[in-house]
Amino acid sequence: MSTVLIIEQILNGLQFGVMLFLMAAGLTLIFGVMGLINLAHGSLYMVGAFAAAAVAASTGSFLLALAASLAAAAIVGAVVELVVIRRLYDRDHLDQVLATFALILIFSESTRWLFGSFPLFLDVPKALSGTVTLPGGIAYSSYRLMIILVGVAVAIGLFLLISKTRIGMRIRAGENDREMIGALGVDISKLYTLVFALGAALAGLSGALVGAIQSVQVGMGEPVLILAFVVIVIGGIGSIKGALVGALLVGLTDTLGRVMLPLFFANFMEQSSATSVGSSLASMSIYILMAAVLIFKPTGLFGRA
């Protein structure tokens, strides 16, 4: 395998990791601040993608579509927090899982009711539809490059928000001690709605970004949700930095595993069984990674004990 191909695959791994990070950041933020396991996060991802597809179809503008995905997911997130999630903070995790699982079913069926069962059309904007040539002669999809940049921007933005702003200070305080920050006069319920809407907006944005190169359909959120959970478990639940590192690790492991393992087995096996064994093992690789991390660091890479 040539060096150029390996570099391209590493880029692909990074880009997949960044996509996972956008999803995992909101999930880990919500868990860290409110202690809530939100299975419906995948549904917010779907809401973002559908909103983007609907707006792109009627206006033809990809930027408006992205804005719509952020707005729709944030609004839906805020409403869900006010109506349902608010009642779940004091319950145990099993109740939260049950209630948010019910939300998945409600969201899926109402989306089907509104948009029908067939996948919607959402394409990358014309300006980003081709490839760019990177140093070393690698032709790489410009849209995927843009996803990497957006992901990095979101990571920096979140870092600044949490470490430098007043809201970020409150979020950190909320993570440490809910009762105390409430006693100090911060309107904790407003803060929770805000954090939930922020997490939802991130999920919606990633749904729209990813929807343009994947399929916008009912149930699109659940497979990503599982990966996002793997990411936050590896990174340490509640840690944004952990989510970033975890997402990049998962993205690279998955992509490089898919490419390298079949080649590795082909050294001492017949071609078609090497493909089959290699790809079976590759689909386990991220879970093996998760198990290995948990053996050495039971709270995840950046988790608190």
Place this chain on the structure above:
Amino acid sequence: MKIKSILLAAVSVAALASSAIAEGHGKLKVGMITTLSGGGAGLGIDVRDGFMLAIKESGNDNVEVVIEDDQQKPDIAVQLADKMIQSEKVDVMTGIIWSNLAMAVVPSAVAQGKFYLSPNAGPSALAGKACNPNYFNVAWQNDNLHEAAGAYATEAGLKNSFIMAPNYPAGQDALNGYKRFYKGELAGEVFTKLGQTDYAAEIAQIRASGADSVYFFLPGGMGISFMKQYAGSGVDIPLIGPAFSFDQGILQAVGDAALGVKNTSQWGKDLDNETNVAFVKTFQAEYGRLPSLYASQGFDTANLLLSAMGKADVKDADAFRAALKEADFKSTRGDFSFGNNNHPIQDIYVREVIKEGDVFTNKIIGTALKDHADAFATECDM
């Protein structure tokens, strides 16, 4: 509006005619288990709509159809089948889309003396060793469309294919089916994860492989993701696939990225026979969308059932079985007959994705395999 009312009149005349034929035979209850919710719902909805359209057109009041949603889960399909057999007491079952669900339901249903007409799934076991006189497949054996694609690739002079499918039984069957009729070299063979949505790594491999064609079987959302990403990658090696990734529902979501792709199917909306022309028109008038191959399969399944009802009473199982086997109905595919294992013998076509006005659709450009039966028929001792 005018065309619609003429069509409706035509339909009701046809309905009167066929109800007159059906009179004199007893009632029949159909249990349809299909996928109506979740990511795979588009297929089940098309099968159901095609099936119900045929029943409605026939005007036959003696057919009662019970429809249930299996949510694409084998355990739910089994529960529904038990309920339909034991409490609903259906005579004939149909509707299942996915092979793994069919394998969970069909063997026990036919063992209990029910008829099963498959409108979609055709796992190799049920065509070969586990074939059953009460099991009829009205669609295809799973390998058929892939075999046709292999035959097309050989005929088109392609010498170096890169082949790709998800790592699950139907995916492995797909690649085996392609290889059975493809005579060239393989530039690469890749199994992807089932449900995978990001194909950047595979596309990079395709780019580096030096292939002259790419054959891929990625049903549903997987195919949409792959084609969009492939189009954006700048790789221009021609794609070939089975019709499953190119049905009406999927094409609209893929858009321009699918234009020009060759795919193989036993049906196409432009097949020029009387039944098909009428079917495409009435389906559009009734549901406001173009039919897919799944809809045509549902439509054919119902018409096969109606034809058997016209000849025999379902309570006389031997006579009804013989009536089904005759396949004396007007198929949307034109010629249609059953082989020894109750699977279709039919032509399989090559189609090309084109744009008609604003709608993406398929156009038949040739025949890949004529009167094609399946590779497992010899293993079936019927």
